[in-house]
Amino acid sequence: QLLQLNSRKINNSIKKWRRTNVFFVYFNYTADIISTVEFNHSGELLATGDKGGRVVIFQQEQENKIQSHSRGEYNVYSTFQSHEPEFDYLKSLEIEEKINKIRWLPQKNAAQFLLSTNDKTIKLWKISERDKRPEGYNLKEEDGRYRDPTTVTTLRVPVFRPMDLMVEASPRRIFANAHTYHINSISINSDYETYLSADDLRINLWHLEITDRSFNIVDIKPANMEELTEVITAAEFHPNSCNTFVYSSSKGTIRLCDMRASALCDRHSKLFEEPEDPSNRSFFSEIISSISDVKFSHSGRYMMTRDYLSVKIWDLNMENRPVETYQVHEYLRSKLCSLYENDCIFDKFECCWNGSDSVVMTGSYNNFFRMFDRNTKRDITLEASRENNKPRTVLKPRKVCASGKRKKDEISVDSLDFNKKILHTAWHPKENIIAVATTNNLYIFQDKVN
Amino acid sequence: MECALDAQSLISISLRKIHSSRTQRGGIKLHKNLLVSYVLRNARQLYLSERYAELYRRQQQQQQQQQQPPHHQHQHLAYAAPGMPASAADFGPLQLGGGGDAEAREPVARHQLHQLHQLHQLHLQQQLHQHPAPRGCAAAAAAGAPAGGAGALSELPGCAALQPPHGAPHRGQPLEPLQPGPAPLPPPPPPPASLCPRDPRASAACSAPSAPPGAAPQAAAAASPPSSPAPASSPGFYRGAYPAPSDFGVHCSSQTTVLDLDTHVVTTVENGYLHQDCCASAHCPCCGQGAPGPGLASATGCKRKYYPGQEEDDDDDEDAGDLGAEPPGGVPFAPCKRARFEDFCPDSSPDASNISNLISIFGSGFSGLVSRQPDSSEQPPPLNGQLCAKQALASLGAWTRAIVAF
Numbered sequence: 001q002l003l004q005l006n007s008r009k010i011n012n013s014i015k016k017w018r019r020t021n022v023f024f025v026y027f028n029y030t031a032d033i034i035s036t037v038e039f040n041h042s043g044e045l046l047a048t049g050d051k052g053g054r055v056v057i058f059q060q061e062q063e064n065k066i067q068s069h070s071r072g073e074y075n076v077y078s079t080f081q082s083h084e085p086e087f088d089y090l091k092s093l094e095i096e097e098k099i100n101k102i103r104w105l106p107q108k109n110a111a112q113f114l115l116s117t118n119d120k121t122i123k124l125w126k127i128s129e130r131d132k133r134p135e136g137y138n139l140k141e142e143d144g145r146y147r148d149p150t151t152v153t154t155l156r157v158p159v160f161r162p163m164d165l166m167v168e169a170s171p172r173r174i175f176a177n178a179h180t181y182h183i184n185s186i187s188i189n190s191d192y193e194t195y196l197s198a199d200d201l202r203i204n205l206w207h208l209e210i211t212d213r214s215f216n217i218v219d220i221k222p223a224n225m226e227e228l229t230e231v232i233t234a235a236e237f238h239p240n241s242c243n244t245f246v247y248s249s250s251k252g253t254i255r256l257c258d259m260r261a262s263a264l265c266d267r268h269s270k271l272f273e274e275p276e277d278p279s280n281r282s283f284f285s286e287i288i289s290s291i292s293d294v295k296f297s298h299s300g301r302y303m304m305t306r307d308y309l310s311v312k313i314w315d316l317n318m319e320n321r322p323v324e325t326y327q328v329h330e331y332l333r334s335k336l337c338s339l340y341e342n343d344c345i346f347d348k349f350e351c352c353w354n355g356s357d358s359v360v361m362t363g364s365y366n367n368f369f370r371m372f373d374r375n376t377k378r379d380i381t382l383e384a385s386r387e388n389n390k391p392r393t394v395l396k397p398r399k400v401c402a403s404g405k406r407k408k409d410e411i412s413v414d415s416l417d418f419n420k421k422i423l424h425t426a427w428h429p430k431e432n433i434i435a436v437a438t439t440n441n442l443y444i445f446q447d448k449v450n
Numbered sequence: 451m452e453c454a455l456d457a458q459s460l461i462s463i464s465l466r467k468i469h470s471s472r473t474q475r476g477g478i479k480l481h482k483n484l485l486v487s488y489v490l491r492n493a494r495q496l497y498l499s500e501r502y503a504e505l506y507r508r509q510q511q512q513q514q515q516q517q518q519p520p521h522h523q524h525q526h527l528a529y530a531a532p533g534m535p536a537s538a539a540d541f542g543p544l545q546l547g548g549g550g551d552a553e554a555r556e557p558v559a560r561h562q563l564h565q566l567h568q569l570h571q572l573h574l575q576q577q578l579h580q581h582p583a584p585r586g587c588a589a590a591a592a593a594g595a596p597a598g599g600a601g602a603l604s605e606l607p608g609c610a611a612l613q614p615p616h617g618a619p620h621r622g623q624p625l626e627p628l629q630p631g632p633a634p635l636p637p638p639p640p641p642p643a644s645l646c647p648r649d650p651r652a653s654a655a656c657s658a659p660s661a662p663p664g665a666a667p668q669a670a671a672a673a674s675p676p677s678s679p680a681p682a683s684s685p686g687f688y689r690g691a692y693p694a695p696s697d698f699g700v701h702c703s704s705q706t707t708v709l710d711l712d713t714h715v716v717t718t719v720e721n722g723y724l725h726q727d728c729c730a731s732a733h734c735p736c737c738g739q740g741a742p743g744p745g746l747a748s749a750t751g752c753k754r755k756y757y758p759g760q761e762e763d764d765d766d767d768e769d770a771g772d773l774g775a776e777p778p779g780g781v782p783f784a785p786c787k788r789a790r791f792e793d794f795c796p797d798s799s800p801d802a803s804n805i806s807n808l809i810s811i812f813g814s815g816f817s818g819l820v821s822r823q824p825d826s827s828e829q830p831p832p833l834n835g836q837l838c839a840k841q842a843l844a845s846l847g848a849w850t851r852a853i854v855a856f
Binding site for chain 2: 091093094095096098119181182184200201228229230231233250283284285286287290337340341343346
């Protein structure tokens with residue numbers, strides 16, 4: 001049943017979601033599987049990275065004053081090749097060009113900056129606009145050919161004339177050779193000068209201006225690799241405290257570290273861990289407890305973690321258990337064996353907060369994604385698909401039938417398509433606009449404003 | 451939770467995943483392979499426990515004088531699955547060869563039990579070694595052992611054979627060997643919390659439902675052997691059933707058994723040492739009586755030949771409990787781990803021999819995999835002066851060859 005909602009309180013409830021536009025930018029090329037999605041701080045720009053190492057940036061149209069009921073649509077703003085495949089000759093390893101994460105810097109001037117990373121190298125990109133160009137050179141023709149100086153009879157001062165908007169992306173910094181293992185996270189500090197990068201076993205601290213060195217602040221590599229029991233799966237700086245960051249592990253724990261305590265933050269300040277329920281023990285307990293994403297709330301008071309079956313909200317002041325737990329697709333618990341066979345159990349789902357920290361969102365299978373309202377405790381399942389969804393159609397809530405008699409419009413667990421997975425979602429920082437990435441397509445939805 | 455696959459299939463699937471990850475673009479994914487190794491360990495634990503349980507049950511049935519109803523039901527095992535090879539008929543090389551009367555069977559069964567037990571002790575030992583700083587649930591693991599042991603005692607009174615090769619207790623786990631009748635159990639440590647923090651060793655112990663509150667009552671119940679059967683879910687059950695690994699010695703604690711697919715040579719390596727080297731250098735308890743005899747010098751003599759077709763012969767030839775048994779080549783080292791895993795896939799599934807080869811590489815630890823890691827430029831820990839550099843290099847070579855062969 002559709003939720004009954006108060007349309008006045010836009011930010012505090014789940015609205016009927018209407019699709020504004022669908023981008024079929026990515027077709028069925030393997031190289032173009034979307035691997036990360038991120039809004040910038042104002043929400044005007046939306047960046048996506050793909051498996052082929054490309055970054056595509058969308059820009060929101062300025063609000064049309066006449067059609068004030070609709071927020072602007074997103075159009076392609078810039079496309080560039082961020083990373084190329086590389087080969088490490090020393091170790092005989094191919095380095096994938098897939099973009100693992102993109103993080104925007106807050107805007108300081110006319111240009112935009114973002115960090116993008118693959119498994120080994122982080123790059124700082126400057127995206128700038130050019131909408132005028134100089135014309136009227138004395139020694140050059142308009143097409144660039146040099147004029148014979150002897151033919152110059154008069155002098156003129158070149159002037160800037162408008163031109164078609166051109167968006168240029170140029171790499172300003174390349175932070176390389178600091179990670180032995182695969183980078184899974186980058187996070188920009190609230191000081192806007194430093195950032196961290198995390199791989200499976202180590203976390204490094206960088207300064208945005210300095211590329212030839214970084215500080216190692218966490219190292220969990222055991223002296224003997226045979227003793228390895230857990231890896232780092234995600235890391236993030238606190239949104240307000242520039243000395244605080246967290247990192248999650250494959251064992252389902254989150255450690256909060258304070259960089260003021262010591263140079264090497266191997267000893268955590270806080271350890272967040274929920275004891276395992278022994279009745280749920282199975283072959284795959286370790287896999288499904290591995291945390292795939294950790295995100296601070298905008299307020300900085302809470303953090304959210306995603307493991308295979310659930311989303312958990314933690315209060316930073318309470319370490320022994322989460323304050324809220326939401327089951328994303330509990331009906332998969334009995335299917336873990338098959339999901340292990342087809343590798344789906346290793347899928348790393350991300351999660352995100354809305355701007356007011358009242359709703360959290362994460363993806364699932366069959367192109368479903370889920371939203372949980374923390375205040376009303378209601379949840380909704382929606383689908384991102386091309387069929388049955390023309391632009392401006394209201395999305396219909398979905399329901400999965402776990403067992404028993406399937407009602408009309410319900411989908412049974414066995415007919416879920418596990419190849420259609422939504423791993424990456426993003427929520428506009430200020431408005432109810434969400435970006436949802438299926439394997440090859442990006443969907444942007446916004447709520448219906450009455 | 452029901453699993454549609456049995457332990458054996460899970461192990462083979464997991465090994466295939468690890469194998470295929472080596473050829474994937476972008477290098478080995480450490481995280482994924484670590485998770486797969488956990489599944490491997492869980493499935494292996496279950497498999498071992500079930501084999502062990504079945505053998506115990508057989509032994510019980512053979513000992514007619516003790517009227518103990520068999521308590522080993524597979525449905526008690528946490529990971530019981532419908533397709534599990536539960537029947538005695540399906541035990542491959544562990545099957546007792548031929549007919550023979552109960553008496554003839556008994557020592558063989560005991561011998562096989564003992565080998566399996568030693569294998570498991572190695573595994574336990576390694577796990578203990580891997581978790582030197584237990585978080586809260588170490589007590590649980592220790593508690594789960596005697597608790598499970600207490601329960602298991604009531605179920606396995608006939609396992610007099612299950613004596614550790616060396617009776618000394620190990621590292622503060624003062625478990626007595628299993629004996630029929632009431633055993634002087636040490637007082638169990640305080641019962642663990644009912645929900646244990648996630649820890650590979652502890653969580654296995656915690657999976658025994660008897661562990662949390664029942665530790666104390668079960669210790670008391672152990673006084674009378676025919677007590678109620680312990681609700682033995684798998685890892686906790688068999689962990690308790692065995693005495694703690696005695697004194698294989700600290701230096702033998704993390705072993706890797708490597709099969710060189712080129713030469714079919716099996717080498718047991720630990721912490722970068724060749725096992726026979728460290729045994730030569732000191733009185734290694736796991737090698738029996740001190741230093742082995744001659745034959746250590748040659749590198750080829752250090753290794754043991756493995757011929758896939760000779761599994762049964764090897765099993766029969768091994769002496770019970772004699773880790774110092776001399777394989778052809780004349781150098782003693784621990785063969786039991788390898789032997790057990792090659793017994794693993796007795797019947798020919800299409801790639802059984804491949805899987806058994808893979809299994810022998812992953813007999814313990816993670817090094818078989820991570821040697822291929824980007825960080826593999828780091829050498830194994832420096833060898834002590836008593837070891838022959840040539841032998842050390844030979845061991846590295848075996849590693850490299852075995853791994854590259856994949």
